[in-house]
Amino acid sequence: xxxxxxxxxxxxxxxxxxxxxxxxxxxxxxxxxxxxxxxxxxxxxxxxxxxxxxxxxxxxxxxxxxxxxxxxxxxxxxxxxxxxxxxxxxxxxxxxxxxxxxxxxxxxxxxxxxxxxxxxxxxxxxxxxxxxxxxxxxxxxxxxxxxxxxxxxxxxxxxxxxxxxxxxxxxxxxxxxxxxxxxxxxxxxxxxxxxxxxxxxxxxxxxxxxxxxxxxxxxxxxxxxxxxxxxxxxxxxxxxxxxxxxxxxxxxxxxxxxxxxxxxxxxxxxxxxxxxxxxxxxxxxxxxxxxxxxxxxxxxxxxxxxxxxxxxxxxxxxxxxxxxxxxxxxxxxxxxxxxxxxxxxxxxxxxxxxxxxxxxxxxxxxxxxxxxxxxxxxxxxxxxxxxxxxxxxxxxxxxxxxxxxxxxxxxxxxxxxxxxxxxxxxxxxxxxxxxxxxxxxxxxxxxxxxxxxxxxxxxxxxxxxxxxxxxxxxxxxxxxxxxx
Amino acid sequence: xxxxxxxxxxxxxxxxxxxxxxxxxxxxxxxxxxxxxxxxxxxxxxxxxxxxxxxxxxxxxxxxxxxxxxxxxxxxxxxxxxxxxxxxxxxxxxxxxxxxxxxxxxxxxxxxxxxxxxxxxxxxxxxxxxxxxxxxxxxxxxxxxxxxxxxxxxxxxxxxxxxxxxxxxxxxxxxxxxxxxxxxxxxxxxxxxxxxxxxxxxxxxxxxxxx
Numbered sequence: 194x195x196x197x198x199x200x201x202x203x204x205x206x207x208x209x210x211x212x213x214x215x216x217x218x219x220x221x222x223x224x225x226x227x228x229x230x231x232x233x234x235x236x237x238x239x240x241x242x243x244x245x246x247x248x249x250x251x252x253x254x255x256x257x258x259x260x261x262x263x264x265x266x267x268x269x270x271x272x273x274x275x276x277x278x279x280x281x282x283x284x285x286x287x288x289x290x291x292x293x294x295x296x297x298x299x300x301x302x303x304x305x306x307x308x309x310x311x312x313x314x315x316x317x318x319x320x321x322x323x324x325x326x327x328x329x330x331x332x333x334x335x336x337x338x339x340x341x342x343x344x345x346x347x348x349x350x351x352x353x354x355x356x357x358x359x360x361x362x363x364x365x366x367x368x369x370x371x372x373x374x375x376x377x378x379x380x381x382x383x384x385x386x387x388x389x390x391x392x393x394x395x396x397x398x399x400x401x402x403x404x405x406x407x408x409x410x411x412x413x414x415x416x417x418x419x420x421x422x423x424x425x426x427x428x429x430x431x432x433x434x435x436x437x438x439x440x441x442x443x444x445x446x447x448x449x450x451x452x453x454x455x456x457x458x459x460x461x462x463x464x465x466x467x468x469x470x471x472x473x474x475x476x477x478x479x480x481x482x483x484x485x486x487x488x489x490x491x492x493x494x495x496x497x498x499x500x501x502x503x504x505x506x507x508x509x510x511x512x513x514x515x516x517x518x519x520x521x522x523x524x525x526x527x528x529x530x531x532x533x534x535x536x537x538x539x540x541x542x543x544x545x546x547x548x549x550x551x552x553x554x555x556x557x558x559x560x561x562x563x564x565x566x567x568x569x570x571x572x573x574x575x576x577x578x579x580x581x582x583x584x585x586x587x588x589x590x591x592x593x594x595x596x597x598x599x600x601x602x603x604x605x606x607x608x609x610x611x612x613x614x615x616x617x618x619x620x621x622x623x624x625x626x627x628x629x630x631x632x633x634x635x636x637x638x639x640x641x642x643x644x645x646x647x648x649x650x651x652x653x654x655x656x657x658x659x660x661x662x663x664x665x666x667x668x669x670x671x672x673x674x675x676x677x
Numbered sequence: 678x679x680x681x682x683x684x685x686x687x688x689x690x691x692x693x694x695x696x697x698x699x700x701x702x703x704x705x706x707x708x709x710x711x712x713x714x715x716x717x718x719x720x721x722x723x724x725x726x727x728x729x730x731x732x733x734x735x736x737x738x739x740x741x742x743x744x745x746x747x748x749x750x751x752x753x754x755x756x757x758x759x760x761x762x763x764x765x766x767x768x769x770x771x772x773x774x775x776x777x778x779x780x781x782x783x784x785x786x787x788x789x790x791x792x793x794x795x796x797x798x799x800x801x802x803x804x805x806x807x808x809x810x811x812x813x814x815x816x817x818x819x820x821x822x823x824x825x826x827x828x829x830x831x832x833x834x835x836x837x838x839x840x841x842x843x844x845x846x847x848x849x850x851x852x853x854x855x856x857x858x859x860x861x862x863x864x865x866x867x868x869x870x871x872x873x874x875x876x877x878x879x880x881x882x883x884x885x886x887x888x
Contacts, residue, residue: 199861204829206810207729211830214734217724217741224716224745225709515774518843541774543843566774566820568844590820590852592845611855613847633851 327356336362345370354378354386354397369428375400379417388428392452395428420444420475425451432470432489441496442475447482454487470508473498473519490531493519493542500524509534515541515566526551526559534561535579538589541566546574553579553601562589562610571596582622585610593617604644607632614639624649625663636661701758712752716745719762722831723769729826730773730819740776744769763833763841770823770842777819806864813863821856824849 329350334340342357342365343349351357354376357367363383371394380386388395399415415430416439425439426449432438438453453470470489473479473496485504492511497518500510505524509531512519521544526535535551538544541564551559551574559576562569565588574596576582582598585591586608597618598604604619605612609630618640619625625644628634629651641647642664703711723744727737747768755764814822827838839849 199864200857202806202864203810203857203860206807207814207826207829210811211725211729211826214721214725214728214737216721217727217738220724220738220742220745221716221720223742224749225713515778516771565818568848570845590844590848592847611848611851613845613851615847633855635847635851 327351327353327359329356329360333360336365338364340365342367343370344368344374346372358382358384358386369395369397371395373398376415378415379419380421380423381419383422385424385426386428387424387426390427392427392429392450396431397428398431414440416440418442418444418446418479421446423447424449427451429454430470431455437469437472438489439470440472440474441477441479441498443477444475445478445480447480448484449480449482451484452487453484453489455489476516488530493517505529505535510536512536512538512542512544513540517542518544520545520547521549522547524549526553528552528554529557531557534558537561537563538569539563539567543568544570546571548573550574551576551579551582553577553582555602556580558582558584559598559601560584561586562591563587564589570594575599576601581606582619584608585612598622603627603649604641607634618642619644619647627651638662640664698758698761701752701755701761705752705755705758712749715748715761715765719765720745723765725830726766726769726823726826727773729830730770730822731777732815732822736776737773740769740772743775744772747772763837766827766831766841767843773823774819809863809866810860813860816863817856817859821852821859824852825856825860828853 330352331350333342333350340362342351342361344351344354344357344367346352349357349370351360354367354369354374355378358378358380361367361382361384365382366385366387368387368389371390373396376397377400397415414437415432416425418425418439418441420443422445424447426447429452430438432453432455439448439451441448448471469492470486471481471491471493473491473493475495477496477498479496479498480501481498481503482501483503485506486508487506489508490511491505491508492513494512494514495516498520500519500521501523503521503524505526507528507530509526509529510521511531521536526549529535531537534557535553536544536546536549536559538560539562546560546569553559553576555578557579558581559579560569560571560574560583561581562583562585567589568591569585569589570592571583572594576596576598577600579601581603582601583591583593583605584603585606588610590611591607592613592615593605594615595617597620599619599621601622603624603626604622605614605617605626606624607626607628609632611633612628613635614626615635615637616639620640620643622644623646625641625647626636626639627649629649637660639661641661647663700711700714704715720741723741724737727740727744728734731737731740744765748765751768755761814825817825823842824835824838827833827841828835833841835849835853836846838853839846842849844852
């Protein structure tokens, strides 16, 4: 019987198997066909294909925002007012029947192209149907670089944000003056909506409930950014009912210096369904910076945004799904109001969490990482309090560097997961480090000191490499070793 | 772990070439011929990586196709042309994951293993190895297969694998460790005479852990 090194046998087998794999002729042919599309158009074509779910080759050329699409008089594109759910339903109708691709596109574009909304003194949502866009209260400059559209109830071009958004084209700047506005707006152009004045004095909220929309369960979206590189800056977005304040699908928008808070108090009886401040998806690479979110959860799924200097007060962050890869930097999480955690990364998502500050209530995990395929990198983060500072479980992978966990029940808890800990300080916890189940742990140069119990390594866990400083209990300098 | 065989041609077998950064730059600028060169020269290796990860040639080719489309679309955003290769693998692995999710059909063995002629003598050993390894490899997760193929077949150091996959080096090492341990176990199971199964004693699940 052969006694060759198993690794050599594995290597030989793998090379033999994979050397026999042929050229991917079909894939190459398709890719080279795609390369025949001009570089200028290709990004937009691909994005549109992703949105529509079929090849954009069936789409005609035209329109400012989506040059591949023709807007035809009398088409569903004239549907432009009414609540967003109503418009979405109408736009979806031709999509469902999508035997003719172009008609489906027109339905989508109808939804993409227009917004609606108004100040508090206006009536509820306008009737659905063929509606003339809101006319400006005073003349607008012709579209061009640097055009400014003012929103103000008395002296603006428009009294409503929806009217201004409908009139705006990429490159325009919409200046919102102090006041309270109702809006339910879809943005597809690369425009800027900027508050002029203190952000607390400029409040944008969902429209008042209409006669058929009075249920607290009604989902409402205030801003929907679709394939847009828009900027929202310097105002307050107030969530209504159980909706989402800002939903981002695709694009690289900038959300800067915003305050997002709920309308009134949270539903006391439904802590498991917090309203959402932000929903990021569709491959978006949005930037969210210098923004405060209060009592609301944020969801990232299928996006790779940057969240920087964002404060979550009694809120939390959920990161879920493969293809999700946010970077969260210098954020503060305080007193999570969500069930079980301040940050949850699960279901195959990856996340880079850097220089964050987490203050957890006693029954919460600061960072919870779960499920196979989920991969999280934590660095420079300090976590105080909570049931676990960091919990990795159910096949997840986590890499923690230069971070500190203190005053938690368990500083770092690894259960059936893989972890790498380097240069961390786990101090003043009930248990510093607990590893159990089918876990694999690499540790190097960690300080695990002054915990009631520094280490709790249970059967099944592998800790192959360790040069840690484990203080107290007469164990100073001891290394953690239980074999490879 | 034993040392890797030095007689193997470095870099994923028969068609290894370093991508020319100039070609990448030209492709970034929209040069279709340059892109065609990148796709053609790297195509077979990408396909091998995808087959290694997905264990299904049809799925693999779909993943390669999607990856090439992504490469063409996103190439202008690649900052360092010298990193084209690892960047392209990153997109490919992502496409593999997407294909695996999209089509949750039964994974099939690589075509070829069942078609080989029976062998005799010393070669029985390698046939038995192959069967064990195929089964062991199919049992690995996509994550683990990606690391093994990139490290063993594409000869990428684990640090480079980690970079290409966008994971920490420690994670790449742990995945490789687990994958190799599993494959070695598959071989050892065949090396040993049969014996009664033994149960593994594990701790009860800790309270309060949520999946």
